[in-house]
Amino acid sequence: MEEQREARFWRFEGDFGISLLIPELGTGSAPVVPDGDADDARALRDDARLLLDSGLPAETLRTVWRAAAGGQDSGPDVPGLLRRIVESAEDRIAREAAGPSSGDPLFDGGPPMVTVDEPAMRKAVCAEVRAVSHRLTGSDVGAALERVAAEADADLGFRLFLRVVKATSVAATMERYDRYRTIGEAFGYPGRLVHDGLDVRWPRFDDVTLPRRFEYDFGFSYLAGRFDGEWQYSYTVDEGIRGVASDYVGLVPGTSAYALLQDALRLSRSPMSDDALTALWLGASAYGYAPQDEGTGARQWLHRIAEVCAGRLREIDPGFTVGAPPPAGPETLDAVLRELREIAPALTRAVHDYPWYGASTSPWFEHSRTVVPALEQVVRQVDPDLGFRLLLRCVRAYAAPVTDEQYARWTALGDRFGYGREHVAELADPHAER
Numbered sequence: 001m002e003e004q005r006e007a008r009f010w011r012f013e014g015d016f017g018i019s020l021l022i023p024e025l026g027t028g029s030a031p032v033v034p035d036g037d038a039d040d041a042r043a044l045r046d047d048a049r050l051l052l053d054s055g056l057p058a059e060t061l062r063t064v065w066r067a068a069a070g071g072q073d074s075g076p077d078v079p080g081l082l083r084r085i086v087e088s089a090e091d092r093i094a095r096e097a098a099g100p101s102s103g104d105p106l107f108d109g110g111p112p113m114v115t116v117d118e119p120a121m122r123k124a125v126c127a128e129v130r131a132v133s134h135r136l137t138g139s140d141v142g143a144a145l146e147r148v149a150a151e152a153d154a155d156l157g158f159r160l161f162l163r164v165v166k167a168t169s170v171a172a173t174m175e176r177y178d179r180y181r182t183i184g185e186a187f188g189y190p191g192r193l194v195h196d197g198l199d200v201r202w203p204r205f206d207d208v209t210l211p212r213r214f215e216y217d218f219g220f221s222y223l224a225g226r227f228d229g230e231w232q233y234s235y236t237v238d239e240g241i242r243g244v245a246s247d248y249v250g251l252v253p254g255t256s257a258y259a260l261l262q263d264a265l266r267l268s269r270s271p272m273s274d275d276a277l278t279a280l281w282l283g284a285s286a287y288g289y290a291p292q293d294e295g296t297g298a299r300q301w302l303h304r305i306a307e308v309c310a311g312r313l314r315e316i317d318p319g320f321t322v323g324a325p326p327p328a329g330p331e332t333l334d335a336v337l338r339e340l341r342e343i344a345p346a347l348t349r350a351v352h353d354y355p356w357y358g359a360s361t362s363p364w365f366e367h368s369r370t371v372v373p374a375l376e377q378v379v380r381q382v383d384p385d386l387g388f389r390l391l392l393r394c395v396r397a398y399a400a401p402v403t404d405e406q407y408a409r410w411t412a413l414g415d416r417f418g419y420g421r422e423h424v425a426e427l428a429d430p431h432a433e434r
Helices: 017-024 038-053 058-068 078-098 118-135 141-152 154-167 174-186 191-195 219-226 237-245 255-268 274-284 298-316 330-352 371-381 384-397 404-417 424-428
Strands: 002-006 113-117
Touching: 017 038, 017 058, 017 154, 038 078, 038 141, 038 154, 058 078, 058 141, 058 154, 113 118, 118 141, 118 154, 118 174, 141 154, 154 174, 154 191, 174 191, 219 237, 219 255, 219 274, 219 384, 237 255, 237 298, 255 298, 255 384, 274 298, 274 371, 274 384, 330 371, 330 384, 330 404, 371 384, 384 404, 384 424, 404 424
Parallel strands: none
Antiparallel strands: 002 113
């Protein structure tokens, strides 16, 4: 049966409640609520109540506690310990409520709601527990965790299961990791809750047989977006490159740097002229950063990008060496060219009018004559995939109008390239940040 309930991760960026705080709560002789605000105390109180109200035997709770705490024993009276935790948490909540208000306008509307299919989630959580129960410390740990998920709460059971898996260093394949994240998303968890501290057996970042895992833009097109606008007030040039070369939750370590490296190598080794490469970068970044103003040529700029990426990859694999990028697939060339040619008039007008619509003179008039030809050269001479990503980047940067039919075709083309679910969808909000 599905139910609407408050998202229990409210205001948290990672783990919370009992699953986070068991290692900090001591053996039970002097239980206190660790330092934190009322939200931390509320999460801890709610978890403790769920365990108390479940009617689970004290020995079952003790088994789970000990495993989640990495072997630290709570003592035999776990229900008594949980009641003291509830009392301490209630005291913390009451003291904060009596103090001066620290309201956050971002959350004034109350916590977000999630729809949770509790029976289905119990089944999913118990299946994951059973899959690794033979690798957990203690033959009874798996059965105890299943009882928490089935008889107390699936969400709390899953968080305690993750805490046990992390405490005992049970390695997860990427496929199992993805299942854990799917369960976490169903509970409305923040992205880092499953990820942080989990031992994942990742494949290599340069395994070309793996499907892409990016949710958004990536590589050279994403880098151009990082230098659009008032970037210089947020980070240095090298910090901007390193940001694009860094991986977010869910990516194979090194994937972002490797994708950017491949783009930079393909462009630098292409037959495109330095002038064309310069026009491409300036157009895609909306002239937010001009390397030539610092005496850096187009291929020098690409070499600088490649060096930062190679440095990041050597942190993961010290023996990594830069080689020739894999050949680009030509099968999508015609499809990308058709889309580029159809949007070309609207994109050219958007660049022409950017950022002062209706002005009688502007440097953007000249810029508008170089963007589309540079994009076409990338599609023809470098890589249709990169060309399409840069086309999407320019359409978003200059807010060129896109019809519903074009959007549908671009979504389908993005699917062929293996783009993430938000990549093309970002066009719906050209000013969205991430």
